[in-house]
Amino acid sequence: MKLKYLLFGVALIGLTSFSDDNLDIKYTTTSKITNTVFQASEGEKLIAKSDCIGCHKLDKKLIGPSYLEIAKKYPQTDKNVAYLTGKIIKGGSGVWGAIPMSAHASLKKDDAKSMATYILSLKK
Incomplete structure (x- = not known):
């Protein structure tokens, strides 16, 4: 019985050592039609890691406007x-309604600029 567990453990370790975990893959998608790889922008990655998704969505109003509405x-x-x-760093209210957007004072200005640039790039 111990031998079975030992062999199972060795097999499990062996299989997991062949995995190709790359953090950038989370942000990469491939189109099956054209076989084109689309890499997410730095602003999109920062938004995905932040608390922005609690109030904003790409295409639907949540608490705040959608990114497409802003663009x-x-x-x-x-x-x-x-x-x-x-606005991202200082917060504000009144532009999109009475509910204020909280400030993100700890966010670096360059990161906020990347986020704003990404959002405005969504305009179709």
């Missing part, structure tokens, strides 16, 4: 990227 409202200009970067 539709603000053209992708340096001025709008700077404005949204400030």
Whole structure:
């Protein structure tokens, strides 16, 4: 019986050692039609790791507006990227309704800028 457990353990360790865990794969998708690889932007990765998803979704209003609504409202200009970067860091209210967006003061300005740039890039 001990031999069975030993062989099972060795087989399990052997199989798991061949896994190819790469953190970037979480953010990579492949289109089956064109066999094209789409790499997520830095802003998209930062949003996925943050608390943004508690209030915002890509295409549906949750507590705050969807990212597509934001992209539709603000053209992708340096001025709008700077404005949204400030809003992400400082928070605010009144633009999209009475519910305020909480501040993210601990977020680096470059990270907030990447997030804003990604959101504005969603405009179709």
